[in-house]
Amino acid sequence: MTNNSLQFIWLRSVANLKADAQNSYLGIVWWLLEPLLLTGLIYLAFTSGLRGGGGKEFVLFLLCGMLPIKWTIASISSGGNALNINKGIIGQSYYPKWIFPTIFVITMSMRFMFALVLLLLTVWQLGYPVSELWLTLFYVLVCQLLLNLGVSYLFSSVTPIIPDISYLLPTISMGLMFTSGIFFDINERPEDIQAILRLNPYVEVVEGYRRVLLYGEAAHPIQFMYAWGFGIACLVAGAVVLKKLDRYYPRWLT
């Protein structure tokens, strides 16, 4: 990992954000407005009787899952296609290929910071006290970042060889949305269903947000053992393939 690679990653990640901001009239406002609209929509849908009530607890329960999972989906759908998206410059000059998914994951993480602030403000505004326990959210965030990076590495390493996989990415994102326990509490499901749903490492992450923000408990790295393992396994596998095929990708991508 050279200094030049790090500078390249940093410049490109910030550039993506900047381009994003300059590509619409409202620009940077959208980073807040988009999660805000989603929050508003969920609030309307689940408190106005459309679904038969549920109250603010249920809205917060939803938000603690929805906003973080949107971060993951954005990271995977761009990071997983990172080499295909950058095939122009990959064919013109040599770059270590892990750089490209990393850039997208960093960009999306910076964007998520806006949604996170919004989430914290909403939780606080709806009557949950701010406490030093919130600092343990750090573990949840790092764990989710690791998972996002790992899954992006793995997908980006195979999509150039097997383009069919990029068709699967939207379905996988949708699957994450439905199986991470955003709309329902996993713990209320039958045991056997729980066992299957818990194969999805993001279940632990979503529970982590709720534990800290809604249930007033501290998050601890040990609670995410499976997610850590899953993330590291994907990251290592993806990085090994990316390294091994480093100089073969430009052939498939032309």
Next chain:
Amino acid sequence: MNQEVLLQFDHVGLAYKRLLKPFAPKSWVLKDISFELYRGEVLGVIGKNGAGKSTLLKLLADIIAPDKGEVIRPKSLNAQMLSLNLGFNPNLSGYDNATMSLVGLGKSIREARECMPAIIEFSGIDELMEYPVKTLSAGEKARLGFSIAMQATPDILLLDEILGVGDKDFRKKSSDALKERVQSNQTAVLVSHQPSVLQQFCNRVLWIENGQVKMLSEAEKVLCAYEKYQANKTQNGGIQQKSVAV
């Protein structure tokens, strides 16, 4: 001439699959290429379409790896293709894109900033540099791309034709700049279809035919043989065509 070997191809071969099927046959674009590149020389590469010239440049630039044989090079050796496709982000300004491209070419952020006045001066689009690149015309984009690419200082410069870009004036300016660069101490590999261009700039010429080295020697010798061969082929082709017509 200085005889320090900068890089060496040792029986290099490379095969592509032309279809995206698991058992599609491989076709060997390069079969057996061996040569040495010396510091300070300009090596020309000639051959018909599909002879593997562009693939050879990509191997030289270390973008792809060969399927057999070996490209022997020092680890720190930096060989760059002169490329106008620098991956511009259309929504960002000329400044931002120039900085990103230069860092992509191996410079630090500070060095990239120091190159900026030269880029602005050469491209002549000072007043447009702060606008998103998508608002630039194709010619203006090419000028910017060329001016950025000329700031790169690789150990080996790889060129696919010496071509100017942009409008008439800038085309002359850019091809003059390239010529000047190639005629300096720069080690370069130049691919061209025109024997006259290779004659003008190259010390030696490598002639590739059917994925193999047909000839590698002083420019004049190789180009003379190449032209003879081409003329012969056209003649034979003509005779064959006639006989078909009869």
